[in-house]
Amino acid sequence: MDEHKQRIYSVLYFLKKSRGIGFKNDLLYKSKELPGDMDRFKKLTVGHIVLMGRKNWDSIPPKFRPFADRINVVITRNPELFKNEPDVYAFSNVFRAIAWLTLVFPDKHIAVIGGGEIYKLLFPYCDMIYATEISGDKEADVFVEIPENFFLAEEYEFTEGPTGVKFNFADYVNKGQLKVPVI
Ligand SMILES: NC(=O)c1ccc[n+]([C@@H]2O[C@H](COP(=O)([O-])OP(=O)(O)OC[C@H]3O[C@@H](n4cnc5c(N)ncnc54)[C@H](OP(=O)(O)O)[C@@H]3O)[C@@H](O)[C@H]2O)c1
Secondary structure: OOOOOOOEEEEEEEEOOOOEEEEOOEEOOOHHHOOOHHHHHHHHHOOOEEEEEHHHHHHOOHHHOOOOOOEEEEEOOOHHHHOOOOOEEEEOOHHHHHHHHHHHOOOOOEEEOOOHHHHHHHHHHOOEEEEEEEOOOOOOOEEOOOOOOEEEEEEOOOEEOOOOOEEEEEEEEEOOOOOOOOO
16 A cells, blocks of 8 residues: 555544443543554554544543644544644544645545544445454444445454453554545
8 A cells, every 4th residue: 555645544443242331431441451452553544644533532631632743633623622722623524634634744644533523424435444443342322334245354363351351463454445525
């Protein structure tokens, strides 16, 4: 893949069985329960653009947001709510956001970082999904579906975290990536 071409990809973890990703507008696990997951997230996002839904933004503890060393972009129908929020770009239209990001930051990749509504909207436009797949069950109220066009290109070995959570990293490639509409 051309290193200088802007890519759009998703990064997330989900429960392998139910595809749950969140509960009560919070994550299902703390990062220390998934050793290596945060390193992978950083590797895929630092120096690039993180694009997220407003509920995901709300769920991030204020001390961690905006994510340092990344361009932070929030999708909301009320972008004016972000006008006093330093270092955050808010857009009401996701395709307009991407068109602007491509124009202004052509060398930065766009990492779609959730939550459920934003993944659903943008998976078809992503070239890859970098997933952390978690074995076992946990109550969730937000779910994702990996679209049929994605195939499992690489599955990494299982790890067990300090609290007994078993998981593996997995890379899905989109063989039918849609072009972002020009608007
Ligand atoms: N497991 C993971 O890797 C992971 C990653 C991220 C988040 N999460 C979890 O996911 C959950 C949040 O996901 P969610 O699906 O509830 O919300 P979300 O996708 O984070 O945000 C939804 C919000 O985005 C805005 N939005 C969505 N579609 C839009 C459109 N077409 N045009 C304009 N704005 C639009 C709206 O904001 P307004 O209401 O402001 O208009 C909407 O309420 C939380 O539990 C979070 O912890 C999990």
